[in-house]
Amino acid sequence: METLSEASLQALYLLFTGDRELWTIIGISFTVSLRAILFAAPFALICAFMLAYTQFPGRRLLISFFNTALSIPAVVVGLTLYMTLSRAGPLGNLRLLFTQEAMIIGQILLCFPILVAMGHSALQATDRRVWETALTLGATPLRAVITVIHETRFGLTAALVAAFGRIIAEVGSSMMVGGNILNHTRNIPTAIALETSKGSFAQGIALGLVLLLLALALNLALTSIQGKGAVSP
Amino acid sequence: MNNPDETVWLALRNINFSRAGRSILSDISLRFCSRELILLTGHNGSGKTTLLRILAGLLNPDSATIEFNGNKLTGGWRRNLGILRESCCYLHQQPYLFDGSVFDNVAYGLRRRGIDGSEIERMVAEALEATALGHLRRRHCGELSSGEKQRVAMVRAWVLTPRLLLLDEPLANMDKPSRSKCLALINQMQEDRISVVLTSHDPQQGELHISRHLHLYQGRMERKNLPAGVDRSPLPESRTRPVTYAGDKTE
Known part of the structure; x- marks a missing residue:
């Protein structure tokens, strides 16, 4: 068995x-997780906005559902999705099991509640005067939504970073x-x-270092964005 | 007497609003002429802010009818919200300035109207210069004093020249110089043919040319005589008079 220092040197x-196998693994990780978050984010944002700015029956129940879904273990999502996509499952004929698409679906299911719950919290905390000021200055409701999102961008970026961190690191x-196929x-x-x-x-260890570097880079980026903002009244 | 135009361009009748089973506004009717400055007073919780938000199209009443330029609008309140939002601009008691510079804030509404960028530059610069805020043009709004924020928000509404400007307690918690500058700006708005509704606890608004004084009491409207000390002199005819301030230039 290698010692920790030997293994770390070997990792570096x-x-x-540029070990081909290692970088292929890194590439798969990033493309799968990026595709998952890019697909989930717009729908999650709409969902978060609806929960924060509209009233409809079952709204509170839905908020509780997304908050609960934050703590669902990845393996439970994997198991449920496995049963759904396996040959005997309801979506077995799509033949998605052990593909990157299946991994993307799993990661979407994992990041969606985080994006909605954190996005909703951020939007809920935003001053209502943003929405009203935009409307009274002649913005269309769609433009007012964009203004609210702009004013809430730090909270929403934090939601994105947290969601991406969750799915890039889930096993x-x-x-x-996915089946862990090389x-x-x-x-x-x-x-x-x-x-x-x-x-x-x-x-x-090498792959662990990449994950750590990624977490550091994301947090530095977030801090930098937040540092540029100033609080308006 | 003041000299607002006599033609009524907007009339709202029988406004009723209740929340959680409690009546907030009962059977309120209002009419607006150009160049009018209406003082709306009332105690806390009398429904002043609710009424302004309804007029601005930000809150839907339980029932109301709208007459615009003499025509009764049909199709319900929600369908005619657009007309109210195009004509009226509402300023919160503590206005919200968007994250950005003073220029960005004043330009916000102009951009929504699709005005050309260079024209927006010119209009914003003129408005800021006319209100002695030109030096704050590039300043981030987070760095402004509360008086400056209030004035920037008023200029942001003024450049849009709405037909009706709704000011919710604009002079609350202001020191004398800031108050004086805001009053001068309100008078300037009136000269620009903007109808202004101003809410206040205090009926004494000596430096303003108030046309009517309305009082809300427990959600019902009472018309009051203009209190002693209110400026009843006619508005100056000049519409291009620069805004002058009684107070000093620094805050």
Whole structure:
């Protein structure tokens, strides 16, 4: 068994020499998670806005549902999706099991509640005068929505970062519906789980470093955006 | 007497509004002529802000009828909201300034009207200069004093030249110089043929050319005689008179 320092040095070597297998895994992780969040974000934003700015029967129940969904384990989402997409499942004929599309669906299900719950909180906390001021200055309701989103951008960006952080690092769903197939559905978390179980720590550490660097980069970006803003009354 | 135009361009009749089973406004009727300055007084909770928000099309009454330029509008309140929002502009007691510069804020409504960028530059610059706010043009709104914020918000509404401007307690918690500058701006708006409704606890608004004084009591409207000390002199005829301030220039 490698010592921690040996494994870490080996990990850095793999990263900086552009190890093909390692970088393919990183590439899959990013493309799958980016596609998932890009697909989920617009719908989640509309949902969050409706919950914050409109009244309809069942609204409170829906808010509670999304808040509860925040704590659903990824593996439960993976299991449910596995049963749905497997041959005998209701969507078995789509033949999506063990594909990147299945992983994307799983990650959408995981990030959607985070985007809605955090987005709703941010929008709910926004001053109601933003909406009214925009309307009274002649904005159409759609333009007023854009203005509210602009004024809430820090809270909404935080929701995006939190949701992306959750899905880029989740193992359960990707492992179950992706199948951890090399060069196809093996992403960073599933690769770390596999390499660790094989006792090969170098690649696991290298991938872990990439995840940590990503978290750091996202947080620096968020801090930088928030730092540029100033609070209006 | 003041000299507003006699033609009624907007009339709202039988406005009723209730919330959670409690009547807030009962059978209120209002009419507006150009160049009118209406003082609306009432105690806390008398329904002043609710009435202004209804007039601005931000709140839907339980029932009301609208007459616009002498024509009774049909099709219900919601269908005619657009007309109210195009004609009226509402300023909160503590106005909200969007995250951005003073210029961005004053230009907001003009941009919504699709006005050309260079024209917006010119209009905003002129309005800010005329109100002695030109030096704040590039300043972020978060850095303004409360008096400056109030004036920037008023200029933001003024550049749109709405037919009716609804000011909710614009002079509350203001020091004397800021108050003086705001009063001068309100008088300037009136000269620009804008009808202004101004709410206040205090019926004494000595430096304003008030046309009518309305009082809300428990959600019902009472017409009052103009209190002693209110300026009853006719408005100056000049419509291009620059805004002058009684107070000093710094805040």
